[in-house]
Amino acid sequence: MITKSNEAFEEINTSLTISDLSKYYQFNCDKLIKLTSDQDYKRQKLQESSNKKKYVPKMDDSTLREALRHRGAEFESDIKDKLIEVGQTLYQMKFIVPEEFYEEMGIKNVVKLKAFVPDFIEVREEDGEKKLMVYDAKASKSARVPHQFQVASYAYLLDFIVQKIRGLAISRTGGIYLPPFQLQTFLPWHYNSRCRTCEFVNVCRKDAEGSIAMIPYLSLEKAVDLKTFIRDWKSGEDNVDIEDLSNYFDELNIEDENAKSSDQAVNKRIKHIVKYDKKLKSSPYLKAIETKQAQFIGIATTNFPQTTDHNLLIAMSLDPFLSRPFGWAICLYSSDGKIVPNFRRFESSMKDDESLPSFTSLMDKFVTALEKSFEYLAKVKSRACIFVFSEQEKKALQDALLEIISMDENCISHATQHTAVRCLFNLFEDSSLLLASGNNDDGNNTELPDEWREFPRLIVLENAIKENIAIHVPGFYRFIDIWEQLVKPKLKDEELLNSLEQHIELIDLEDIYATWVSSQSSTSKINSAHLHRVDFGIAVIKSYYELLKESTDDIASKLIFTPQVFTFTEIKAFGHNYL
Numbered sequence: 368m369i370t371k372s373n374e375a376f377e378e379i380n381t382s383l384t385i386s387d388l389s390k391y392y393q394f395n396c397d398k399l400i401k402l403t404s405d406q407d408y409k410r411q412k413l414q415e416s417s418n419k420k421k422y423v424p425k426m427d428d429s430t431l432r433e434a435l436r437h438r439g440a441e442f443e444s445d446i447k448d449k450l451i452e453v454g455q456t457l458y459q460m461k462f463i464v465p466e467e468f469y470e471e472m473g474i475k476n477v478v479k480l481k482a483f484v485p486d487f488i489e490v491r492e493e494d495g496e497k498k499l500m501v502y503d504a505k506a507s508k509s510a511r512v513p514h515q516f517q518v519a520s521y522a523y524l525l526d527f528i529v530q531k532i533r534g535l536a537i538s539r540t541g542g543i544y545l546p547p548f549q550l551q552t553f554l555p556w557h558y559n560s561r562c563r564t565c566e567f568v569n570v571c572r573k574d575a576e577g578s579i580a581m582i583p584y585l586s587l588e589k590a591v592d593l594k595t596f597i598r599d600w601k602s603g604e605d606n607v608d609i610e611d612l613s614n615y616f617d618e619l620n621i622e623d624e625n626a627k628s629s630d631q632a633v634n635k636r637i638k639h640i641v642k643y644d645k646k647l648k649s650s651p652y653l654k655a656i657e658t659k660q661a662q663f664i665g666i667a668t669t670n671f672p673q674t675t676d677h678n679l680l681i682a683m684s685l686d687p688f689l690s691r692p693f694g695w696a697i698c699l700y701s702s703d704g705k706i707v708p709n710f711r712r713f714e715s716s717m718k719d720d721e722s723l724p725s726f727t728s729l730m731d732k733f734v735t736a737l738e739k740s741f742e743y744l745a746k747v748k749s750r751a752c753i754f755v756f757s758e759q760e761k762k763a764l765q766d767a768l769l770e771i772i773s774m775d776e777n778c779i780s781h782a783t784q785h786t787a788v789r790c791l792f793n794l795f796e797d798s799s800l801l802l803a804s805g806n807n808d809d810g811n812n813t814e815l816p817d818e819w820r821e822f823p824r825l826i827v828l829e830n831a832i833k834e835n836i837a838i839h840v841p842g843f844y845r846f847i848d849i850w851e852q853l854v855k856p857k858l859k860d861e862e863l864l865n866s867l868e869q870h871i872e873l874i875d876l877e878d879i880y881a882t883w884v885s886s887q888s889s890t891s892k893i894n895s896a897h898l899h900r901v902d903f904g905i906a907v908i909k910s911y912y913e914l915l916k917e918s919t920d921d922i923a924s925k926l927i928f929t930p931q932v933f934t935f936t937e938i939k940a941f942g943h944n945y946l
Contacts (some may be wrong), residue, residue, distance in 0.1 A: 382479040383478060394561060455489065462484070485525075487502040499538060501521045558841055560843035572841055575842055593637065644664075661836055662837040664836060664837055665925060668831070676701070679700075681901070683755070684763075686721070694894065695729070695733050697740060698711045710740055734790050758827050765795055772791065794824065850871050853910050866902065
C-alpha cells in the first residue's frame with residue numbers, strides 16, 4: 368500500500384503516523400497526504416497557534432473534532448478497564464519501525480513512519496501457536512475503512528518486527544472485533560462535501576476554485592465522467608477545468624437531435640450531471656459562475672412547500688461528547704415572516720452542568736414549547752411546515768426525543784414522555800418511530816400515530832438549497848456562502864438583514880458550540896445565538912421564494928405540494944411480539 372502512495376509524497380522526506388495515513392481512506396485523497404507531510408504548513412499552524420491572543424470561536428482545528436477526540440479517549444479508557452487481565456492483553460505498547468523495513472519496501476529516502484502504538488494486543492492461542500491479535504478502540508457507531516487501515520497497518524508492521532522471534536506470529540484476524548476485510552482502492556483528489564470535516568478543507572477550497580468542483584456536491588464518479596468527456600473533446604488534454612466545461616456548451620450543440628447515438632448518450636449524461644436547463648441552454652451552475660449570482664435550478668420537488676400559513680423554525684445545538692443537546696430555540700412565524708406573539712421560546716444549559724437532570728429539564732421545556740406550538744397550529748387550522756436549517760439539527764432533535772422516550776420512569780415523568788412521543792410522531796415519519804415504544808407497563812406495546820401524512824412536515828433548509836439552488840462556490844455550501852450569495856442579495860426585509868449582519872459569524876453550529884465551551888460562555892449568549900439562528904432560517908425561506916419568483920412564473924410546477932391543514936396527531940398503542 369505504501370509504495371503505491373509514493374507519488375503523493377514526491378521527494379519530501381517527512382515522518383507520518385499510521386493515523387495520518389488512515390485519513391487517506393477516510394477522504395480518498397492523495398492531496399491530504401501531501402498536506403499532512405508539508406512542513407511549511409505545520410510551521411504556519413504552530414505560528415498561528417502561538418500568536419493567538421484571545422479566544423476565536425471557529426478555528427482550523429475544530430472544537431468539534433477536539434470533543435470527538437476526547438470522547439474517543441474516554442471510550443478507550445473504558446475498554447482498557449474491562450480488559451485488565453495480567454499476561455493476556457497488552458495496552459498501548461510503543462513500537463519503532465526498524466530501518467530494514469524501509470530498505471525492504473524501497474522507501475528509505477521517501478518517508479519515515481513515526482513510532483506506532485496499537486491500542487490493544489491480545490496474546491492468544493491459534494492452531495497450537497501463540498499469536499498476537501491487534502485491536503483498535505474507536506468511539507464510532509460503525510467500523511470504517513480508516514479504522515480498518517490502522518489495524519491492518521499495525522498488524523503488517525508487527526509481523527515484520529516479530530518475524531525473527533520463534534514461536535510468535537501475528538493473527539490473520541484483526542480489526543475492531545470484525546472479521547478480515549478488503550481495503551478500498553486508491554482514488555484521485557476531488558473536492559466535494561466529503562471534505563467538509565478534513566482539517567485541510569479551507570486550503571483545498573482555495574485550490575478548487577475554477578475546477579470541476581465548482582459544481583457543488585459533485586460525486587467523484589460524476590467528476591470523473593465530466594473530466595473524461597471534456598478531455599476527449601479537448602483531444603486528450605489532461606488539464607480540465609470549469610472553463611472547459613463552459614466552452615463545451617458554447618461550442619457544441621448539445622441539443623443536436625441528429626448527433627450520432629454515442630454523442631447523444633454523452634450529452635444526456637452531461638446534462639443530467641450539470642442540471643442542464645433548456646431555457647437557459649446552459650447549466651445553472653455555469654450561469655451562477657458567469658453572473659456571480661445564485662440561480663434556481665428548477666427541479667420539481669416535494670422538499671419545499673409551495674405556500675404556507677405559518678412556518679415553525681427550530682434550532683438545536685449538540686454536545687458531541689455526550690451526544691445530547693445543550694440548547695434550543697423555537698419560533699413561530701406567520702406567512703409574511705412576522706413572529707407570532709408568545710411563540711418564541713428558548714433554553715440552554717451550561718457546560719459545567721452536564722448532568723442527566725439538566726438534560727431532562729432542557730428537553731421537558733422543549734417538548735412543552737413544541738406541544739403548545741402544535742396545539743396553536745391545529746386550533747387555527749394552519750397549513751404549516753416545520754423547518755430546521757441542517758441535517759445535523761434534524762438528527763439531534765430526533766435522537767434527543769428518542770432518548771427521552773426510552774428513559775426509565777424514575778428519570779422523567781410519564782407526562783413528559785407522552786408529550787415527547789406525540790412530538791416525535793408529528794415531526795417524523797420513518798423507521799426510527801418503531802423505537803419509540805415509550806415507557807409502557809406492557810413491554811409488548813408500541814405507540815404509533817392514528818393517522819399518516821401525505822407529505823413530509825419537517826423540512827431541512829440545507830437540503831432544499833442543495834437540491835434546487837446553484838451557488839458559485841466549490842465543493843459544497845457553507846453557512847456563510849448561503850448568507851453571502853442567497854440571503855444578502857435576495858432578502859428585502861432590511862430590519863432582519865441588519866440584525867443578522869451583526870451576528871452572522873456567531874450562529875453557525877460550530878460557532879455556537881465554540882462559544883458554549885469557552886470561558887466567556889453564558890446562557891444568554893447561547894440563547895441569543897439560537898434565536899438569531901432561527902431568524903436566519905426564516906430569512907433563508909424568504910430568500911428562497913424571492914429567487915424562485917424571479918426564475919419562473921409557474922411556481923406550482925416547481926414546488927408541487929402545499930401542506931395539509933395541521934392536525935396535532937394523537938397516538939395509540941398496539942401489541943407486538945418482535946419490536
